[in-house]
Amino acid sequence: MASTSVAARAATEKNIYVPEVSDLVRVEKMSALETLFEVRLPGGRDLGHQPGQFVQVSLMGIGEAPISICSSPLAKGTFEMVVRDVGNLSSALHRLKAGDRIGIRGPFGKGFDVEGLQGKDVIFVAAGLGLPPLRSLINTLLHPGRRGDFGRVVVLYGVKHPSEFIFRDERKSWETRKDLEYHVTVDRAAPDWNGHLGVITTLIPELKLDVPNTVAAICGPPVMYKFAILALRSKGLRDEQIYVSLERKMKCGVGKCGHCQINNVYVCQEGPVFNYGRIKDLKEAIQ
Numbered sequence: 001m002a003s004t005s006v007a008a009r010a011a012t013e014k015n016i017y018v019p020e021v022s023d024l025v026r027v028e029k030m031s032a033l034e035t036l037f038e039v040r041l042p043g044g045r046d047l048g049h050q051p052g053q054f055v056q057v058s059l060m061g062i063g064e065a066p067i068s069i070c071s072s073p074l075a076k077g078t079f080e081m082v083v084r085d086v087g088n089l090s091s092a093l094h095r096l097k098a099g100d101r102i103g104i105r106g107p108f109g110k111g112f113d114v115e116g117l118q119g120k121d122v123i124f125v126a127a128g129l130g131l132p133p134l135r136s137l138i139n140t141l142l143h144p145g146r147r148g149d150f151g152r153v154v155v156l157y158g159v160k161h162p163s164e165f166i167f168r169d170e171r172k173s174w175e176t177r178k179d180l181e182y183h184v185t186v187d188r189a190a191p192d193w194n195g196h197l198g199v200i201t202t203l204i205p206e207l208k209l210d211v212p213n214t215v216a217a218i219c220g221p222p223v224m225y226k227f228a229i230l231a232l233r234s235k236g237l238r239d240e241q242i243y244v245s246l247e248r249k250m251k252c253g254v255g256k257c258g259h260c261q262i263n264n265v266y267v268c269q270e271g272p273v274f275n276y277g278r279i280k281d282l283k284e285a286i287q
């Protein structure tokens, strides 16, 4: 009897170590180094993720890497991710085209508590490749069926040079939306750049905030977190009102191998999205 129930359970439960062979339905170059991949799971099943979660992407014979999901869970049938060409797996992914297949495990980790943001003003501080993971939440809050549930949505987006901007078409529509406050900056201007110049934290002092009702979400290169947190604190935000999405070297993605561990915290399980108030004393969490 017992062995039957184990067998039955094995047949119905998803094995978290086995990638699902999934289709690339769109491959779109976003910048010199970054490409968007739209992925369809077998049968068009929804991934069922929370904004901020990640998947483990694999290619047979090459390897596996954690990649953030950049589309909203409210977009049905497929999901999206943006990959930077930096190493073995990501370079191999960049050689693929629509119609090719990749392996997907997940979604893994802990993302943003979307319902906990109801009624709140949300500020996004996205630098460089920090935009894709935050875009999943931005597009959830901006979704026509949900927009009325949240307060102000403020997106701050910075890159080193204008050539590094991604999601150009989508961001054009952000510029004209009345229900979104959207500000961009670059560290170094190009000759035709007329916008704000300076690192992303220089956008924060100008913001007028309803401090008690505001939550901030930060994602970007490790060096930026400390300064973004300081700038938000100087506007009056408490550490508990700040969320950070962290990256660590990962292997299993499911709390078994210890690769992502900071002291007793497994980033792949308890993160990558953390409340800053919860991890501020965790050595090495923020540079």
Ligand SMILES: Cc1cc2nc3c(=O)[nH]c(=O)nc-3n(C[C@H](O)[C@H](O)[C@H](O)COP(=O)(O)OP(=O)(O)OC[C@H]3O[C@@H](n4cnc5c(N)ncnc54)[C@H](O)[C@@H]3O)c2cc1C
Pocket: 054, 063, 064, 065, 066, 067, 068, 069, 081, 082, 083, 084, 085, 086, 087, 088, 089, 090, 091, 129, 132, 133, 246, 247, 248, 249, 250, 272
């Ligand atoms: C939660 C999470 C979400 C992520 N989301 C995204 C995303 O949305 N998009 C994206 O592009 N990336 C994302 N990443 C990063 C991505 O997983 C890594 O860049 C990954 O290493 C790429 O795999 P690769 O095989 O292409 O690169 P690798 O061949 O692993 O090389 C990647 C870089 O790391 C260096 N490196 C590799 N191994 C080591 C080592 N042992 N010690 C020191 N340096 C090393 C390499 O020199 C290279 O610069 C995410 C990571 C995490 C943890």
Ligand code: FES
Pocket: 249, 250, 251, 252, 253, 254, 255, 256, 257, 258, 259, 260, 261, 266, 267, 268, 269
């Ligand atoms: S990646 Fe293996 S424990 Fe987190």
